[in-house]
Amino acid sequence: MDDTLYLQQGFTDEQRPAAAALYDAAFGAKLGVAIPDPKQRLSILAQGFQPKFCWVAMRGEALVGIAGYKNAQGSLTGGISWRLLQTELGYRGALRALAILALLDREHTPGELLLDGICVAANMRGQGVGSQLLQQLIQYAKREGYQRLRLDVINTNPDAKRLYQRMGFNVTATESFAYLRWLLGFSATTRMTYSHLNKAQKPKS
Numbered sequence: 001m002d003d004t005l006y007l008q009q010g011f012t013d014e015q016r017p018a019a020a021a022l023y024d025a026a027f028g029a030k031l032g033v034a035i036p037d038p039k040q041r042l043s044i045l046a047q048g049f050q051p052k053f054c055w056v057a058m059r060g061e062a063l064v065g066i067a068g069y070k071n072a073q074g075s076l077t078g079g080i081s082w083r084l085l086q087t088e089l090g091y092r093g094a095l096r097a098l099a100i101l102a103l104l105d106r107e108h109t110p111g112e113l114l115l116d117g118i119c120v121a122a123n124m125r126g127q128g129v130g131s132q133l134l135q136q137l138i139q140y141a142k143r144e145g146y147q148r149l150r151l152d153v154i155n156t157n158p159d160a161k162r163l164y165q166r167m168g169f170n171v172t173a174t175e176s177f178a179y180l181r182w183l184l185g186f187s188a189t190t191r192m193t194y195s196h197l198n199k200a201q202k203p204k205s
């Protein structure tokens, strides 16, 4: 089997379950506060993903990395609607999930491309896949005329923060919500921005 690594924008409908499994393996603990049942979580992710809002790393047929993003048109997780949550979780479960997901949601501001979750399969980490995905997002942001690429990293993930710094991201703000640590498992996020993009182009909204 050809196991050459390559990157592509988006994924097919057939790849939705694999994308959901990969995303959940990385972020399930965080998302589990909102949607505790793993089966329901996988189903909601698979249905709610908007595949065109990401770059993925493929190794042969296997999806081994995802870098989701959010812009003015939408986001990778932007299809997780009230309707989908209610269908999967019922009224009370959906209400709870929506309230918690709202705490995790990040606002996009004009001119920026916002990272909406980057993850690599556990058995492929530390081999440069995450760096390649970030590099691809930087190129994409440049090509599309964005002014900034932004991400938020939680304070319990220093390894990821180091990786972003190495890729050229700078810390631009920190947000503390110590009162939510009991619920979310982290008490602060660091906002990091990559701003060495081509400023000559017409800015995106």
Ligand SMILES: CC(C)(COP(=O)(O)OP(=O)(O)OC[C@H]1O[C@@H](n2cnc3c(N)ncnc32)[C@H](O)[C@@H]1OP(=O)(O)O)[C@@H](O)C(=O)NCCC(=O)NCCS
Binding pocket: 026, 027, 117, 118, 119, 120, 121, 124, 125, 126, 127, 128, 129, 130, 131, 132, 152, 153, 154, 157, 159, 160, 162, 163
């Ligand atoms: C963060 C992540 C996407 C990096 O992808 P990757 O393919 O392992 O990254 P690379 O091989 O290009 O770079 C490795 C760097 O990432 C860091 N890293 C972060 N989390 C890591 C993990 N769980 N395993 C291995 N490396 C990790 C390493 O420390 C390494 O930096 P170092 O050489 O300074 O130690 C990946 O590790 C991952 O999916 N982690 C879980 C999800 C996550 O935390 N996402 C980020 C949310 S902000």
